Amino acid sequence: MVDVISRPDSTPKLTLIYAKMQALAEPARMLLSYAGLAFEDVYAWDYYDKGWRDGAKQETPFGQVPVLVVDGTVSIDQSGAIQRYLSRLTGTCPADPLIAAQADALCDNAGELFVISNPVANFFTGERFEDRVASFKASFANRLKFFSRSLSSYDSGPFFFGDKPLFCDFTIFHHFQIAEALDSTIFREYPDVQTFMDAMATLPGMADYLSNRAQLIDVGTAPVLLKNGTRIKPGFN
Structure with a gap:
């Protein structure tokens, strides 16, 4: 059995931003659902209150989604980085x-x-x-x-x-x-x-x-x- 980093006592507010497709946001959705952690799942144009090509794209860190917003202030892009961050909140990150x-x-x-x-x-x-x-x-x-x-x-x-x-x-x-x-x-x-x-x-x-x-x-x-x-x-x- 692989030892993992323990889940923290509390977790931040998590908002997952994506588009209408079953693609790169799915691993994060699955991991959060498995761990029972609450998160808001929103479309980019709803979160940024503007169309994707009318400014929402430019609001993201690098012009792409998924983006995970932590506590409404810090944005993490790239699905791999999101998954690694979430692993430490969900008890699925190896300690070694x-x-x-x-x-x-x-x-x-x-x-x-x-x-x-x-x-x-x-x-x-x-x-x-x-x-x-x-x-x-x-x-x-x-x-x-x-x-x-x-x-x-x-x-x-x-x-x-x-x-x-x-x-x-x-x-x-x-x-x-x-x-x-x-x-x-x-x-x-x-x-x-x-x-x-x-x-x-x-x-x-x-x-x-x-x-x-x-x-x-x-x-x-x-x-x-x-x-x-x-x-x-x-x-x-």
Whole structure:
């Protein structure tokens, strides 16, 4: 079992700013839901009270989202930095700096999948979708064996560092979910990865979050987010 940095006695006010898509804010939402920490989840144009292209983009630290605002004053951008900060609030950051660095590396390796997979799932259709999925699957097949090997490093499983999830598990889980949206059979030859996915989906707090969040549907044909019967077109408006 990996020792982790203890959760603080109190947590700051957290506001997560993003757009209409199921992408880079998901790991933070999942981690916060698992830990049972309250947070405000808002669109950028609502938080900054102006359209994305009418000034909201310029209000963010580097012109992009997600952004995590802490206590209404400090803004953190970059999904990896957000996840590392939240790991110290949620008891999912390894106490050993070396293990923490390994967890960071896994996050970065999973994050590299974003370049193709997240935009394809949220926006692409038709022949363009099929071409990008083929490219993604060819690239992902080579990476998947390394993720599987990393899973085997801790026999106590089913997570990457044993029987308790760390912050990196949530990042990997999100990107793997997007991979499944592109090809539902993508983990067929990796039962250890499928066991990991099943374990993540049934974690306390996670199951409720996954069932209640907006669902990304009609991937490849007319992707939309479905929330309480309302169809939301992905994007920045």
